[in-house]
Amino acid sequence: MQVWKFGGTSVGKPDRMHSIRNLITENGTRKIVVLSALSGTTNGLLSIAESLKANNDVEGNQKIDDLYAHYEVFIKDLYKTKDGYEQGKAIIDKEFSFIRSLVSIKPFTLKQEKEIVAEGELLSTQMFEAYLKEEGINSALLPALDFMLIDADNEPVLSFTEEKLSTMLEQLSDKQIFITQGFICRNPRGEIDNLKRGGSDYTASLIGGAIVAEEVQIWTDIDGMHNNDPRIVKKTFPIRELTFEEAAELAYFGAKILHPSTITPAKLKGVPVRLKNTMEPEAYGTLIADKTSDREIKAIAAKDNLTAIYIHSTRMLNAYGFLRRVFEVFEKYKTPVDMITTSEVSVSVTIDNDEHLDEIMAELRQFADLEECDKDQTIVCIVGNFSADKEGIALKVLDAMKNIPIRMICYGASEHNISLLIHGKNKAAALNALNERCFLYEDAMKDIFSAQ
DSSP states (O other): EEEEEOOOOTTHHHHHHHHHHHHHHOOOOOOEEOOOOTTTHHHHHHHHHHHHHHTTTHHHHHHHHHHHHHHHHHHHHOOOOOHHHHHHHHHHHHHHHHHGGGGGSSSHHHHHHHHHHHHHHHHHHHHHHHHHTTOOOOOOEOOGTOOOOOOSSSOOOOHHHHHHHHHHHHHTOOOOOEEESSSSEOTEEEEEEEETTTHHHHHHHHHHEEEEEESSEEEEESSSOOOTTTTTTSSOOBSSSEEHHHHHHHHHHTTTTTTTTTHHHHHHHTTOOOEESSSSSSSSOEEEEEESSSSSEEEEEEEEHHHHHHHEEEEEEETHHHHHHHHHHHHHHHHOOOOEEOOEEEEEEEEEEOTHHHHHHHTTTTTTEEEOOEEEEEEEEEOOOTTTTSSSSHHHHHHHHTTTTSSSSESSSOOOOEEEEEEEHHHHHEEEEHHHOOOHHHHHHHHHHHHH
């Protein structure tokens, strides 16, 4: 069995849903199909929640009416029969009735916000499954709220998913296609919760790991993961193969096509992940597995809006225990560190969440001297195969960056990653310079086409 995930743009129009129907039925394999909310819906639902939190019920109701009107138009083009349309109308009427019922709840809390945001996936999956039924497809709906659970630390409980999914699939053994929601789950209190933004990728990988799928396919609107950011760099190309480790580094450090958490469940169970393009389904895409090509530098990604903190020990030399105390502060405020460089008496770190920056700085000052923080920083991450016996890789990277100031360098902690910290204003120049120095565009394209 395979797991296929389609994002918001892939289901954002009725004709896109029609295309997905053709894709998921053409090769005859059993599939679990994970859907995101229709493009724009999650933002619309969050906007409604903001109005209700502000006790602006008139504005909230107007936003609900506007979103409902969008869905009314959508189902008119989605279904081809009167019975199909009536089924679709019943679905949106039921879900929007629930959304409207939240208007009267005071105070409007985070619990209600999570309930309202979950409606995007509940709408898209029910509408699509009703469309498959109209088309005579042997399908069934698997409610994610029945098998997707997070623990008190907001981590998915994979054993729960394995047990529940196994039972559900056994009971529906005669079905060929299963539709389920990405993103949404329940928390330990049984309340509706979610896997954060981009969590539909994570859902697909968790399901793939739970059933030990043949393959997880993430379908988006571009042809796989590119070697650089195509929004900034002109000459980019899709990467044919990546290891799990390489893909995880790229996802964490800014490759937008993939949610950073996606790779882990699939890697644990050895399930390959393939990135595909709904606009060009024939394209090979990117395969993420245990094997990869022999190209040393595979890709470049960038992570923005970071804060750099520079910390110096007040005990000078032999400052044992200093790093422990530093990271205890970040642990206390649940603030992850992205990048770290050290000397015997100093440590520099970057964080992407400065919600508790003032408290962190205050506690660090109790045992360290601090420089002024640098904000609006960017980590440029160069990913590839950098084993210890490789020669000249750092030289190639630093030569490309010779005209760009670098605040921090991290190399050697991973065989797959060289990280450079620069000011955000230099991001475009850095990505283009690295692309020109590290990739030979024509040769890369030859590699792709010769492998197909």
